[in-house]
Amino acid sequence: MMRKTVKNQWTAIAAVTVGVALAVWMNARTPTADGIVVHTPNRAEQIFPALRPDDPTAGWGSENCGEARFQHAAFINAGNIHSLSFAPFHRPERGWDTYAPMIATEIGTRCAPTSPGFAAALAQWQEKRGLEPTGQVDASTFDYMKAVWQDERPFVLTSRSGCPAPPPESSLETGRPGEGYGGKVVQLTPGAFAAYRRMVRDARAQVPAIRANPQYFQIFSAFRSPAYDAARCAQEHNCNGIVRATCSAHRTGRAMDIYVGSAPGFGPDSSADANRLAMTQSPAYRWLVLNARNYGFVPYVFEPWHWEWIGDPASSNQS
Numbered sequence: 546m547m548r549k550t551v552k553n554q555w556t557a558i559a560a561v562t563v564g565v566a567l568a569v570w571m572n573a574r575t576p577t578a579d580g581i582v583v584h585t586p587n588r589a590e591q592i593f594p595a596l597r598p599d600d601p602t603a604g605w606g607s608e609n610c611g612e613a614r615f616q617h618a619a620f621i622n623a624g625n626i627h628s629l630s631f632a633p634f635h636r637p638e639r640g641w642d643t644y645a646p647m648i649a650t651e652i653g654t655r656c657a658p659t660s661p662g663f664a665a666a667l668a669q670w671q672e673k674r675g676l677e678p679t680g681q682v683d684a685s686t687f688d689y690m691k692a693v694w695q696d697e698r699p700f701v702l703t704s705r706s707g708c709p710a711p712p713p714e715s716s717l718e719t720g721r722p723g724e725g726y727g728g729k730v731v732q733l734t735p736g737a738f739a740a741y742r743r744m745v746r747d748a749r750a751q752v753p754a755i756r757a758n759p760q761y762f763q764i765f766s767a768f769r770s771p772a773y774d775a776a777r778c779a780q781e782h783n784c785n786g787i788v789r790a791t792c793s794a795h796r797t798g799r800a801m802d803i804y805v806g807s808a809p810g811f812g813p814d815s816s817a818d819a820n821r822l823a824m825t826q827s828p829a830y831r832w833l834v835l836n837a838r839n840y841g842f843v844p845y846v847f848e849p850w851h852w853e854w855i856g857d858p859a860s861s862n863q864s
Protein backbone atom coordinates (compact mmCIF):
# COMPACT_ATOMS: atom_id res chain seq x y z
CA MET A 546 0.00 0.00 0.00
CA MET A 547 2.81 2.33 1.03
CA ARG A 548 4.72 1.52 -2.19
CA LYS A 549 1.68 2.27 -4.31
CA THR A 550 1.16 5.70 -2.71
CA VAL A 551 4.80 6.62 -3.29
CA LYS A 552 4.53 5.44 -6.89
CA ASN A 553 1.36 7.52 -7.41
CA GLN A 554 3.09 10.57 -5.99
CA TRP A 555 5.99 10.16 -8.42
CA THR A 556 3.58 9.71 -11.31
CA ALA A 557 1.83 12.95 -10.36
CA ILE A 558 5.13 14.84 -10.03
CA ALA A 559 6.31 13.52 -13.40
CA ALA A 560 3.03 14.53 -15.06
CA VAL A 561 3.24 18.07 -13.66
CA THR A 562 6.89 18.38 -14.73
CA VAL A 563 6.14 17.28 -18.26
CA GLY A 564 3.15 19.63 -18.38
CA VAL A 565 5.21 22.64 -17.23
CA ALA A 566 8.03 21.81 -19.66
CA LEU A 567 5.56 21.50 -22.52
CA ALA A 568 3.91 24.80 -21.62
CA VAL A 569 7.30 26.57 -21.56
CA TRP A 570 8.26 25.00 -24.86
CA MET A 571 4.95 25.84 -26.54
CA ASN A 572 5.29 29.40 -25.30
CA ALA A 573 8.55 29.80 -27.20
CA ARG A 574 6.85 28.86 -30.47
CA THR A 575 5.41 31.76 -32.42
CA PRO A 576 2.56 31.14 -34.86
CA THR A 577 2.97 33.11 -38.11
CA ALA A 578 0.12 34.76 -40.01
CA ASP A 579 -0.24 31.52 -41.99
CA GLY A 580 -0.64 29.58 -38.79
CA ILE A 581 2.74 27.89 -39.29
CA VAL A 582 4.54 27.49 -35.99
CA VAL A 583 8.10 28.83 -36.08
CA HIS A 584 10.39 28.38 -33.13
CA THR A 585 12.06 31.68 -32.34
CA PRO A 586 15.26 31.18 -30.38
CA ASN A 587 15.26 33.45 -27.38
CA ARG A 588 18.49 35.14 -26.32
CA ALA A 589 19.35 32.41 -23.85
CA GLU A 590 19.14 29.81 -26.58
CA GLN A 591 21.51 31.60 -28.93
CA ILE A 592 25.23 31.03 -28.66
CA PHE A 593 26.13 34.36 -30.25
CA PRO A 594 23.51 36.74 -28.78
CA ALA A 595 23.72 40.44 -29.51
CA LEU A 596 26.88 40.24 -31.58
CA ARG A 597 25.44 40.93 -35.01
CA PRO A 598 21.67 40.71 -34.96
CA ASP A 599 21.69 42.14 -38.49
CA ASP A 600 23.96 39.38 -39.80
CA PRO A 601 22.25 38.14 -42.97
CA THR A 602 23.89 34.73 -42.73
CA ALA A 603 22.78 34.13 -39.18
CA GLY A 604 19.32 32.74 -39.74
CA TRP A 605 18.13 34.56 -36.65
CA GLY A 606 14.65 33.60 -35.63
CA SER A 607 14.16 30.97 -38.30
CA GLU A 608 16.22 28.14 -36.86
CA ASN A 609 14.32 25.56 -34.86
CA CYS A 610 16.35 25.32 -31.66
CA GLY A 611 13.64 23.22 -30.04
CA GLU A 612 13.83 20.34 -32.60
CA ALA A 613 11.59 17.75 -30.95
CA ARG A 614 13.50 14.65 -32.18
CA PHE A 615 16.69 15.75 -30.45
CA GLN A 616 15.46 16.42 -26.92
CA HIS A 617 17.36 13.39 -25.59
CA ALA A 618 20.65 14.29 -27.29
CA ALA A 619 20.28 17.83 -25.94
CA PHE A 620 19.81 16.40 -22.45
CA ILE A 621 23.03 14.39 -22.80
CA ASN A 622 24.92 17.40 -24.17
CA ALA A 623 23.64 19.57 -21.30
CA GLY A 624 25.30 17.12 -18.93
CA ASN A 625 28.57 16.46 -20.69
CA ILE A 626 29.25 20.07 -21.70
CA HIS A 627 30.71 20.41 -18.20
CA SER A 628 31.76 16.83 -17.53
CA LEU A 629 33.05 15.09 -20.68
CA SER A 630 36.45 13.58 -19.91
CA PHE A 631 38.77 13.84 -22.87
CA ALA A 632 42.27 14.94 -23.81
CA PRO A 633 42.01 16.45 -27.30
CA PHE A 634 45.22 18.44 -26.96
CA HIS A 635 47.28 15.89 -25.01
CA ARG A 636 46.13 17.22 -21.67
CA PRO A 637 43.11 15.94 -19.74
CA GLU A 638 40.15 18.31 -19.91
CA ARG A 639 36.68 18.26 -18.43
CA GLY A 640 33.76 19.43 -20.53
CA TRP A 641 33.62 21.03 -23.97
CA ASP A 642 32.14 24.41 -23.07
CA THR A 643 35.35 26.16 -24.16
CA TYR A 644 34.94 24.79 -27.68
CA ALA A 645 31.18 25.39 -28.00
CA PRO A 646 31.48 28.54 -30.18
CA MET A 647 33.81 26.74 -32.61
CA ILE A 648 31.63 23.63 -32.69
CA ALA A 649 28.47 25.69 -33.31
CA THR A 650 30.15 27.47 -36.20
CA GLU A 651 31.51 24.22 -37.63
CA ILE A 652 28.08 22.57 -37.64
CA GLY A 653 26.36 25.74 -38.84
CA THR A 654 24.01 26.54 -35.99
CA ARG A 655 23.31 29.55 -33.80
CA CYS A 656 21.36 27.51 -31.28
CA ALA A 657 22.79 27.19 -27.77
CA PRO A 658 24.98 24.12 -27.19
CA THR A 659 22.48 22.51 -24.84
CA SER A 660 19.49 22.98 -27.16
CA PRO A 661 17.86 20.29 -29.31
CA GLY A 662 18.51 22.45 -32.39
CA PHE A 663 22.26 22.28 -31.72
CA ALA A 664 22.04 18.48 -31.39
CA ALA A 665 20.09 18.29 -34.65
CA ALA A 666 22.74 20.31 -36.50
CA LEU A 667 25.48 18.15 -35.01
CA ALA A 668 23.69 14.94 -36.06
CA GLN A 669 23.53 16.25 -39.62
CA TRP A 670 27.23 17.13 -39.54
CA GLN A 671 28.09 13.67 -38.15
CA GLU A 672 26.00 11.90 -40.76
CA LYS A 673 27.69 13.74 -43.65
CA ARG A 674 31.05 12.53 -42.37
CA GLY A 675 30.10 8.90 -41.83
CA LEU A 676 29.96 9.22 -38.05
CA GLU A 677 27.07 7.90 -35.99
CA PRO A 678 24.52 10.75 -36.04
CA THR A 679 23.86 10.86 -32.31
CA GLY A 680 23.74 14.64 -32.05
CA GLN A 681 25.92 14.27 -28.97
CA VAL A 682 29.34 15.84 -28.52
CA ASP A 683 31.76 13.04 -27.62
CA ALA A 684 35.53 12.58 -27.74
CA SER A 685 35.61 10.94 -31.18
CA THR A 686 33.35 13.57 -32.76
CA PHE A 687 35.55 16.25 -31.25
CA ASP A 688 38.71 14.57 -32.53
CA TYR A 689 37.27 14.61 -36.03
CA MET A 690 36.48 18.32 -35.75
CA LYS A 691 39.88 19.09 -34.34
CA ALA A 692 41.49 17.43 -37.36
CA VAL A 693 39.35 19.57 -39.68
CA TRP A 694 40.41 22.74 -37.86
CA GLN A 695 44.09 21.80 -37.74
CA ASP A 696 44.12 20.99 -41.45
CA GLU A 697 42.97 24.53 -42.16
CA ARG A 698 46.28 25.84 -40.82
CA PRO A 699 48.89 25.80 -43.61
CA PHE A 700 51.57 25.96 -40.94
CA VAL A 701 50.46 22.61 -39.52
CA LEU A 702 50.51 21.02 -42.96
CA THR A 703 53.90 22.39 -44.05
CA SER A 704 55.59 21.76 -40.71
CA ARG A 705 54.82 18.06 -41.11
CA SER A 706 57.47 17.91 -43.80
CA GLY A 707 59.96 20.27 -42.15
CA CYS A 708 59.87 23.59 -40.37
CA PRO A 709 59.16 26.54 -42.71
CA ALA A 710 61.95 29.12 -43.05
CA PRO A 711 61.16 32.52 -41.52
CA PRO A 712 60.74 35.49 -43.87
CA PRO A 713 63.61 38.01 -44.07
CA GLU A 714 63.16 40.29 -41.07
CA SER A 715 63.58 43.35 -43.32
CA SER A 716 60.34 42.36 -45.09
CA LEU A 717 58.26 42.55 -41.91
CA GLU A 718 56.08 45.45 -40.87
CA THR A 719 56.09 46.95 -37.39
CA GLY A 720 52.88 47.62 -35.47
CA ARG A 721 51.52 51.12 -34.98
CA PRO A 722 50.99 52.69 -31.56
CA GLY A 723 48.04 51.02 -29.85
CA GLU A 724 48.40 47.74 -31.73
CA GLY A 725 50.83 46.10 -29.29
CA TYR A 726 49.45 44.96 -25.94
CA GLY A 727 50.97 47.06 -23.14
CA GLY A 728 52.90 49.10 -25.72
CA LYS A 729 54.79 46.09 -27.03
CA VAL A 730 56.53 46.43 -30.42
CA VAL A 731 55.23 43.68 -32.70
CA GLN A 732 55.98 42.60 -36.26
CA LEU A 733 53.98 40.70 -38.90
CA THR A 734 54.16 40.33 -42.66
CA PRO A 735 52.57 43.32 -44.47
CA GLY A 736 49.70 41.16 -45.74
CA ALA A 737 48.91 39.85 -42.28
CA PHE A 738 48.98 43.35 -40.81
CA ALA A 739 46.68 44.75 -43.50
CA ALA A 740 44.16 41.96 -42.90
CA TYR A 741 44.45 42.39 -39.12
CA ARG A 742 43.74 46.13 -39.39
CA ARG A 743 40.67 45.62 -41.57
CA MET A 744 39.40 42.99 -39.16
CA VAL A 745 39.87 45.10 -36.02
CA ARG A 746 38.30 48.14 -37.66
CA ASP A 747 35.19 46.15 -38.63
CA ALA A 748 34.86 44.37 -35.27
CA ARG A 749 34.97 47.70 -33.41
CA ALA A 750 32.47 49.24 -35.80
CA GLN A 751 30.04 46.34 -35.44
CA VAL A 752 30.07 45.48 -31.73
CA PRO A 753 29.80 48.13 -28.99
CA ALA A 754 31.22 45.75 -26.35
CA ILE A 755 34.37 45.33 -28.44
CA ARG A 756 34.64 49.04 -29.15
CA ALA A 757 34.36 49.74 -25.42
CA ASN A 758 37.57 47.85 -24.58
CA PRO A 759 40.57 49.06 -26.59
CA GLN A 760 42.64 46.12 -25.32
CA TYR A 761 40.59 43.67 -27.36
CA PHE A 762 42.67 42.50 -30.34
CA GLN A 763 45.87 44.15 -29.15
CA ILE A 764 48.80 41.91 -30.08
CA PHE A 765 50.97 40.52 -27.33
CA SER A 766 53.11 38.25 -29.51
CA ALA A 767 53.62 38.20 -33.26
CA PHE A 768 56.76 37.38 -35.25
CA ARG A 769 59.35 35.57 -33.16
CA SER A 770 62.63 34.67 -34.80
CA PRO A 771 63.82 31.09 -34.33
CA ALA A 772 66.91 32.50 -32.58
CA TYR A 773 64.75 34.47 -30.13
CA ASP A 774 62.62 31.44 -29.33
CA ALA A 775 65.65 29.21 -28.88
CA ALA A 776 67.30 31.75 -26.55
CA ARG A 777 64.15 32.19 -24.49
CA CYS A 778 63.80 28.45 -24.24
CA ALA A 779 67.35 28.07 -22.99
CA GLN A 780 67.39 31.08 -20.65
CA GLU A 781 63.94 31.02 -19.14
CA HIS A 782 63.22 27.32 -19.44
CA ASN A 783 60.06 28.56 -21.16
CA CYS A 784 59.93 26.17 -24.08
CA ASN A 785 56.17 25.87 -24.45
CA GLY A 786 56.56 22.13 -24.52
CA ILE A 787 58.97 21.48 -27.33
CA VAL A 788 57.20 23.81 -29.77
CA ARG A 789 59.05 26.99 -28.88
CA ALA A 790 62.42 25.27 -29.01
CA THR A 791 61.88 23.63 -32.35
CA CYS A 792 59.27 25.07 -34.68
CA SER A 793 56.71 27.69 -33.68
CA ALA A 794 54.10 29.17 -36.04
CA HIS A 795 55.29 32.57 -34.83
CA ARG A 796 58.42 32.25 -37.00
CA THR A 797 56.25 32.75 -40.10
CA GLY A 798 55.28 36.35 -39.29
CA ARG A 799 51.67 35.35 -39.89
CA ALA A 800 50.78 34.13 -36.40
CA MET A 801 49.62 36.49 -33.71
CA ASP A 802 48.56 36.23 -30.10
CA ILE A 803 45.86 38.78 -29.39
CA TYR A 804 44.01 39.87 -26.28
CA VAL A 805 40.55 38.33 -26.20
CA GLY A 806 39.91 38.81 -22.50
CA SER A 807 41.02 36.81 -19.47
CA ALA A 808 39.64 35.49 -16.21
CA PRO A 809 40.42 37.47 -13.03
CA GLY A 810 43.95 36.66 -11.89
CA PHE A 811 45.08 35.21 -15.21
CA GLY A 812 47.24 36.67 -17.98
CA PRO A 813 46.11 36.95 -21.61
CA ASP A 814 48.14 33.87 -22.59
CA SER A 815 47.47 31.58 -19.63
CA SER A 816 46.29 28.20 -20.85
CA ALA A 817 44.62 27.38 -17.52
CA ASP A 818 41.25 25.85 -18.37
CA ALA A 819 39.31 28.47 -16.37
CA ASN A 820 41.06 31.21 -18.31
CA ARG A 821 40.49 29.61 -21.71
CA LEU A 822 36.80 29.23 -20.88
CA ALA A 823 36.50 32.89 -19.87
CA MET A 824 38.22 33.96 -23.10
CA THR A 825 35.86 32.00 -25.29
CA GLN A 826 32.92 33.74 -23.65
CA SER A 827 34.19 37.24 -24.50
CA PRO A 828 32.53 39.23 -27.30
CA ALA A 829 35.93 39.60 -28.98
CA TYR A 830 36.47 35.83 -29.23
CA ARG A 831 32.92 35.10 -30.36
CA TRP A 832 33.17 37.77 -33.05
CA LEU A 833 36.43 36.19 -34.25
CA VAL A 834 34.88 32.73 -34.43
CA LEU A 835 32.12 34.11 -36.64
CA ASN A 836 34.14 36.51 -38.76
CA ALA A 837 37.94 36.04 -38.69
CA ARG A 838 37.90 33.65 -41.62
CA ASN A 839 36.53 36.43 -43.84
CA TYR A 840 39.81 38.25 -43.27
CA GLY A 841 41.95 35.14 -43.74
CA PHE A 842 42.54 34.27 -40.09
CA VAL A 843 42.12 30.78 -38.62
CA PRO A 844 42.56 29.74 -34.98
CA TYR A 845 44.60 27.29 -33.05
CA VAL A 846 41.57 26.13 -31.12
CA PHE A 847 43.34 25.18 -27.89
CA GLU A 848 44.65 28.74 -27.50
CA PRO A 849 41.78 31.21 -27.95
CA TRP A 850 44.33 34.03 -28.37
CA HIS A 851 46.34 32.46 -31.22
CA TRP A 852 45.29 33.24 -34.82
CA GLU A 853 47.14 32.64 -38.07
CA TRP A 854 46.76 34.49 -41.34
CA ILE A 855 46.36 32.17 -44.30
CA GLY A 856 46.01 34.83 -47.02
CA ASP A 857 43.20 37.05 -48.25
CA PRO A 858 40.16 34.92 -49.11
CA ALA A 859 39.17 37.30 -51.93
CA SER A 860 42.55 37.92 -53.58
CA SER A 861 45.88 36.34 -54.35
CA ASN A 862 47.67 38.35 -51.65
CA GLN A 863 49.48 35.68 -49.69
CA SER A 864 52.49 37.53 -48.28
Ligand SMILES: [Zn+2]
Nearest residue numbers: 800801802851
Ligand atom coordinates in the same frame (compact mmCIF):
# COMPACT_ATOMS: atom_id res chain seq x y z
ZN1 LIG B 1 50.72 32.07 -30.48
